[in-house]
Amino acid sequence: MREINEKSLSIVKEKALIMRREVIKMLGEAGSGHTGGSLSPADIVSCLYFWEMNIDAERPDWENRDRFVLSKGHAAPLLYAALAEKGFFPREWLSTLRKIGSPLQGHPDMRKLPGVEASTGSLGQGISWAVGMALAGKIDKRDYRVYVLLGDGEIQEGMVWEAVMAAAHYKLDNLMAFVDYNGLQIDGKIKEVMSPEPIADKFRAFGWEVLQIDGHDYQQIIASLNIGREVKGRPTVAVARTVKGKGCSFIENQVDWHGRAPNKEEVEKALAELQAEQDAAEIKR
Amino acid sequence: METQATRDAYGKALVELGRLHEDIVVLDADLSKSTKTAEFARAFPERFFNAGIAEQNMMGMAAGLAAAGKKVFASSFAVFATGRAFEQVRNSIAYGNLNVKICATHSGITVGEDGGSHQSVEDIALMRSIPNMCVVVPADGPSVRKALFSLYAREGPAYLRLGRPSVPVIYGEDSDFEVGKGIELKNGRDASLIACGIMVNEALRAAEVLAAEGIDVSVIDMHTIKPIDKGLIVKKARETGAILCLEEHTVLGGLGSAVCEVVCEYCPVPVRRIGLNDVFGQSGSPDELLQHYGLTVDHIVQNIRSLVKNR
Ligand SMILES: Cc1ncc(C[n+]2csc(CCOP(=O)(O)OP(=O)(O)O)c2C)c(N)n1
Numbered sequence: 001m002r003e004i005n006e007k008s009l010s011i012v013k014e015k016a017l018i019m020r021r022e023v024i025k026m027l028g029e030a031g032s033g034h035t036g037g038s039l040s041p042a043d044i045v046s047c048l049y050f051w052e053m054n055i056d057a058e059r060p061d062w063e064n065r066d067r068f069v070l071s072k073g074h075a076a077p078l079l080y081a082a083l084a085e086k087g088f089f090p091r092e093w094l095s096t097l098r099k100i101g102s103p104l105q106g107h108p109d110m111r112k113l114p115g116v117e118a119s120t121g122s123l124g125q126g127i128s129w130a131v132g133m134a135l136a137g138k139i140d141k142r143d144y145r146v147y148v149l150l151g152d153g154e155i156q157e158g159m160v161w162e163a164v165m166a167a168a169h170y171k172l173d174n175l176m177a178f179v180d181y182n183g184l185q186i187d188g189k190i191k192e193v194m195s196p197e198p199i200a201d202k203f204r205a206f207g208w209e210v211l212q213i214d215g216h217d218y219q220q221i222i223a224s225l226n227i228g229r230e231v232k233g234r235p236t237v238a239v240a241r242t243v244k245g246k247g248c249s250f251i252e253n254q255v256d257w258h259g260r261a262p263n264k265e266e267v268e269k270a271l272a273e274l275q276a277e278q279d280a281a282e283i284k285r
Numbered sequence: 286m287e288t289q290a291t292r293d294a295y296g297k298a299l300v301e302l303g304r305l306h307e308d309i310v311v312l313d314a315d316l317s318k319s320t321k322t323a324e325f326a327r328a329f330p331e332r333f334f335n336a337g338i339a340e341q342n343m344m345g346m347a348a349g350l351a352a353a354g355k356k357v358f359a360s361s362f363a364v365f366a367t368g369r370a371f372e373q374v375r376n377s378i379a380y381g382n383l384n385v386k387i388c389a390t391h392s393g394i395t396v397g398e399d400g401g402s403h404q405s406v407e408d409i410a411l412m413r414s415i416p417n418m419c420v421v422v423p424a425d426g427p428s429v430r431k432a433l434f435s436l437y438a439r440e441g442p443a444y445l446r447l448g449r450p451s452v453p454v455i456y457g458e459d460s461d462f463e464v465g466k467g468i469e470l471k472n473g474r475d476a477s478l479i480a481c482g483i484m485v486n487e488a489l490r491a492a493e494v495l496a497a498e499g500i501d502v503s504v505i506d507m508h509t510i511k512p513i514d515k516g517l518i519v520k521k522a523r524e525t526g527a528i529l530c531l532e533e534h535t536v537l538g539g540l541g542s543a544v545c546e547v548v549c550e551y552c553p554v555p556v557r558r559i560g561l562n563d564v565f566g567q568s569g570s571p572d573e574l575l576q577h578y579g580l581t582v583d584h585i586v587q588n589i590r591s592l593v594k595n596r
């Protein structure tokens with residue numbers, strides 16, 4: 001069990017803020033893209049990239065690396081921010097998001113950008129991919145772990161449950177999923193559009209180890225990662241309660257902010273709010 | 286020039302049609318704001334069903350509704366409607382010749398910044414290959430309205446290919462749009478441009494440039510890819526002796542292929558195809574992408590020049 005110390009915790013927090021700022025800047029510059037869903041899982045992704053995962057930007061193809069699959073591929077800006085911050089490519093590339101010729105495609109392209117493990121964007125497919133990667137780890141007797149991030153609307157796709165069944169069937173304890181449980185999809189609240197509830201019970205019935213956490217509480221995220229490592233013989237999922245658009249008050253919980261980018265004014269406003277949060281955190285320290 | 290996105294025309298026409306016919310049911314898969322079925326949902330909430338992010342189930346439900354007597358219009362982005370749910374479309378919908386009209390938006394590369402994963406460049410080929418399926422690719426808003434009304438009245442499954450961006454309006458209210466009949470927009474004798482969707486307007490613009498050079502081309506809006514208008518293709522092949530096909534789609538299996546099949550069999554003449562050359566799309570603005578992949582007036586003009594010269 002790896003306990004997180006104060007220093008590591010503050011790094012994870014700081015990186016999450018940096019990534020949220022980059023997400024806002026990138027989307028502002030691109031003029032289109034998915035803001036709400038790129039912000040909600042920033043704390044989870046920060047814990048993965050800046051605490052949990054065993055990866056090396058110098059060797060993106062290293063065979064024993066842990067792998068992260070962004071099944072909800074529309075949150076690409078967040079993934080790109082994490083990879084840039086990790087040093088997989090120069091930070092300047094971030095401003096080319098969604099532009100012609102850029103390695104930073106609207107949805108992640110594994111053949112264009114180092115560090116991208118899977119080409120995603122068509123919802124539902126990333127988790128099957130992650131199951132395949134975890135299975136390969138078992139075949140080769142490697143001890144890498146595979147992490148996958150799903151949207152709570154995304155799990156309406158039937159293939160997600162086919163993958164969930166397969167992961168349990170093959171006892172993939174090297175696989176851990178996070179559900180970004182922000183309650184919203186494009187056409188409204190998930191409960192009103194097409195309820196996938198009860199989510200935790202469904203995973204449990206399929207044979208997974210199920211954790212229900214606050215996806216913005218670093219201690220809870222880290223604890224779930226620790227449990228995921230310990231559990232043997234079955235995969236683990238953390239159903240993580242989040243706020244879509246987390247960190248920018250006017251974006252939070254607004255269904256219309258799913259697929260729109262901030263304009264100049266909104267970028268300023270969002271960055272100011274994130275800066276204030278950072279300042280407050282520093283004062284506390 | 287007046288412009289309108291074909292998906293906007295679809296949203297409006299669907300409400301109009303819904304008012305006339307009580308047997309219409311509309312389905313969507315969490316994209317109703319983008320596909321514009323949200324307008325129908327607002328007008329007739331009791332006849333609209335959101336399948337959530339579950340395109341395969343949506344197509345299966347559409348088949349069941351149709352088998353129980355409903356006329357179903359099912360929408361999503363083209364890549365998901367025809368790709369993700371292909372086999373449900375084939376076996377549940379088309380095999381039984383059911384009344385499901387698949388009206389997919391965000392087709393082709395003009396989806397733009399979302400990138401290659403979201404740009405369907407093979408949907409015409411996929412849908413055209415299924416028995417019983419009718420395939421219509423309208424060039425503008427007024428055509429969409431007419432296509433929708435015709436498809437409602439036509440027995441069996443259909444695929445209506447719609448786009449994301451605003452495009453020029455080519456036709457007035459009184460155009461004679463008939464499913465299965467190509468429209469001769471310009472009659473010239475040196476070569477024929479046969480186009481569908483957004484490429485029809487590019488063909489018209491290219492024809493003007495060519496006319497200034499003394500090259501007189503025909504322009505055909507081949508909005509129905511299946512059943513294709515064999516008679517018109519053979520007539521144009523005979524009259525002009527050279528054909529250039531234009532589509533926002535891979536050159537493998539789409540309009541160009543359909544025209545070649547007819548020309549080879551009934552009246553062989555040189556045919557060239559402009560479209561995507563067996564590649565995926567990528568992120569970029571729609572205009573940049575059209576340039577990048579050669580779906581431009583310049584490229585059309587160059588091709589016609591060399592076609593005419595080499596004859
Ligand atoms: C197969 C598929 N269908 C539809 C879409 C279009 N789409 C993109 S994001 C989205 C909503 C996703 O909702 P959710 O999974 O809850 O994501 P989040 O709220 O985390 O952004 C939809 C329908 C898609 N990308 N893939």
Ligand SMILES: [Mg+2]
Binds near residue numbers: 180181183
């Ligand atoms: Mg959600």
